[in-house]
Amino acid sequence: MLLFLQSLTNGLNLGSIYALTALGYTMVYGIIRMINFAHGDFIMIGGFTLFYSIPFMDSIGVPKPFAIIIAILVCVAVGVLTEQIAYKPVRGHGSMTALITALGMSLFLENLALVLFGTTPRNVPAMFDLPNITIGNISLQGKTLLTLSIGIITMLLLMIFVQKTTIGKAMRAVPEDRIASALVGINVNRVITVTFALGSGLAAIASMMYVTSYVSIKNELGITLGLKAFAAAILGGIGSIPGAMIGGLLLGLIEIFVKVYLFPSWYEAITYGLLILVLLIKPTGLLGRKDNEKV
Amino acid sequence: MNASYKRHYLINLAGIAVLFALLCLLFDTGILGRRTEYIKGLAIIGMYSIIMVCSLNLLTGYMGEFSLGHAGFMSIGAYSAAIFTSLLALYEISIPAPILFVISLIIAGAVAAVFGIIVGIPALRLRGDYLCIVTVAVAEIIRVMLCNLSIPAITGSSTFGKSFAGIPKIADFHYVFIATVICVTLMYMYIRSRFGRAVIAIREDYIAASASGLNVTKHKVMTFTISAFFAGVSGAIYALSITSLLPTYFNFSKSSEFLAMVIMGGSGSMTGSIVAAPILSALPQIISYVNADFASYRMLIYAVLLIVIMIFKPSGIFGSYEFSLERLIDKLSGRKNVKAVTVAGGASIEAPTTAGKDDIGEVK
Numbered sequence: 005m006l007l008f009l010q011s012l013t014n015g016l017n018l019g020s021i022y023a024l025t026a027l028g029y030t031m032v033y034g035i036i037r038m039i040n041f042a043h044g045d046f047i048m049i050g051g052f053t054l055f056y057s058i059p060f061m062d063s064i065g066v067p068k069p070f071a072i073i074i075a076i077l078v079c080v081a082v083g084v085l086t087e088q089i090a091y092k093p094v095r096g097h098g099s100m101t102a103l104i105t106a107l108g109m110s111l112f113l114e115n116l117a118l119v120l121f122g123t124t125p126r127n128v129p130a131m132f133d134l135p136n137i138t139i140g141n142i143s144l145q146g147k148t149l150l151t152l153s154i155g156i157i158t159m160l161l162l163m164i165f166v167q168k169t170t171i172g173k174a175m176r177a178v179p180e181d182r183i184a185s186a187l188v189g190i191n192v193n194r195v196i197t198v199t200f201a202l203g204s205g206l207a208a209i210a211s212m213m214y215v216t217s218y219v220s221i222k223n224e225l226g227i228t229l230g231l232k233a234f235a236a237a238i239l240g241g242i243g244s245i246p247g248a249m250i251g252g253l254l255l256g257l258i259e260i261f262v263k264v265y266l267f268p269s270w271y272e273a274i275t276y277g278l279l280i281l282v283l284l285i286k287p288t289g290l291l292g293r294k295d296n297e298k299v
Numbered sequence: 300m301n302a303s304y305k306r307h308y309l310i311n312l313a314g315i316a317v318l319f320a321l322l323c324l325l326f327d328t329g330i331l332g333r334r335t336e337y338i339k340g341l342a343i344i345g346m347y348s349i350i351m352v353c354s355l356n357l358l359t360g361y362m363g364e365f366s367l368g369h370a371g372f373m374s375i376g377a378y379s380a381a382i383f384t385s386l387l388a389l390y391e392i393s394i395p396a397p398i399l400f401v402i403s404l405i406i407a408g409a410v411a412a413v414f415g416i417i418v419g420i421p422a423l424r425l426r427g428d429y430l431c432i433v434t435v436a437v438a439e440i441i442r443v444m445l446c447n448l449s450i451p452a453i454t455g456s457s458t459f460g461k462s463f464a465g466i467p468k469i470a471d472f473h474y475v476f477i478a479t480v481i482c483v484t485l486m487y488m489y490i491r492s493r494f495g496r497a498v499i500a501i502r503e504d505y506i507a508a509s510a511s512g513l514n515v516t517k518h519k520v521m522t523f524t525i526s527a528f529f530a531g532v533s534g535a536i537y538a539l540s541i542t543s544l545l546p547t548y549f550n551f552s553k554s555s556e557f558l559a560m561v562i563m564g565g566s567g568s569m570t571g572s573i574v575a576a577p578i579l580s581a582l583p584q585i586i587s588y589v590n591a592d593f594a595s596y597r598m599l600i601y602a603v604l605l606i607v608i609m610i611f612k613p614s615g616i617f618g619s620y621e622f623s624l625e626r627l628i629d630k631l632s633g634r635k636n637v638k639a640v641t642v643a644g645g646a647s648i649e650a651p652t653t654a655g656k657d658d659i660g661e662v663k
Binding site: 033039041090093094097098099100101103104105107108109110111112114115116118119227231234235238242269270272273276277279280283284287 | 359365421422424425427428429431432433435436437439440443444446447550551552555558559562566595596598599601602603605606609610613
């Protein structure tokens, strides 16, 4: 029972990290039909920012959790700059060009981090000093529960933002029909920039969740995390915001449970195998919509 | 056989022979002194990269679908060759090196092709980004599989698998050169054949192609399988020249590096792949050999270069241009004037097709 509950919280926690990252992929894909491979690396940047900003906050006497604000600002800046410098010029050159540019950007960020921080993994100092929560004989990590709640609250806020605000509505309108959106007065370029900013901000929160649970970071952190989050986005149906959340949580849970109960060294294969299976049965993912191709 | 074909084959064969002789002269006479082995090693790296990048170009450039998991097929080939040669060594069966080399390459290619069919038949129902993520997933599954690989040796209690060391180094420069020439020629012939033209038609518009009676799935699976075959051959050369294997080498970064080479060279141009692959795979090594401090910056420069090429020349350095030795000779000897008269409309027919090809990236 203890193992089950721990696996459940760990699975949900990992799932929320995937979900927050997958949201970045899915929103960008929905709006400009491009797999932003650099998105995983935004999390790595968030992690390194936290590595430096947590001690900094501590030294100037500000409570440590406020370090996340710096991380969000840095990630948003990197995300928007990436979009403006690299992605904007290749927009309209076709999906293959966009994909390669994104791969190039990902390679650039990874190697920039390599030059700046070296190859040795860094341990990020603890952000929250929380005791473990004990109910009966079951003990759960306080920090995991806290980050899990932050992750879920962020996703709920995002849902409200996308459903209720004007810019959120524009973000849903542009993927539907870009030309029609421009005709009704939506500034498409601005919407794309806001999408990138929002996605990168979510990546910063995901990086906070990641460093709280897994502590150690290095420059290659974004590759596997990014791939799995992207798999989660596809699993849920790419372009669909609730889909990314469900896909992420599902993937996290499956991964942890397979790891704990079934095949410890095969869990990654199971994750990807499941992804292939879902795509073959329902090629648009769990919540994706089929857009018929016009001849 | 048509006379112009005969001339064509003769010129190309002579060109390759001259190149081979030049390289042999460089490596076998010891002009380069003690650096010979190092440079020969770089040449082999360049050559298996050529096979790999050309095989990926079959998919990306000619079929219009990108695979981000091609290193997976390469690893299948590498492991097949390693297991085959290790088994032979275990049972003390000795086969002359050239024959062993050929058999290993064919086995590696065949095993990779079988995987290609298994993956291709279901996966090629998907297109674009969905197919792309499936190839990534397949490569990751292959990697996990190889990480858990353990083959019990029938004699003795030892097992082997996972990481390999001490694979016989039979990939001699001469064999590798010939293998590369044969592989590239076969791939080029495939593209120029009836099947290749069908594949290009599918890339341009698969709905129109299937309406004209082409079996889209069959052609796609066939191309995918051929591509996997050559990726496997490339992996076998890798295994037989590097002599040790780690499953983690064939990861996502490796796959994306190969894809980047295809695109930078020019997707849809074998010339582009043949030029880009050795330069981009060997250049980083040379730079870090010359200046060790520079090593950490090389990938950074590589990334910037990639982005800059994508922004300013999205069709890659060569676009869809193909180098032709025959054309060059004709030009130098002034023979072209004669030809231009005989095929008067030739130039005007050629012009729009090449112009159209440059816009491939834009066609959805």
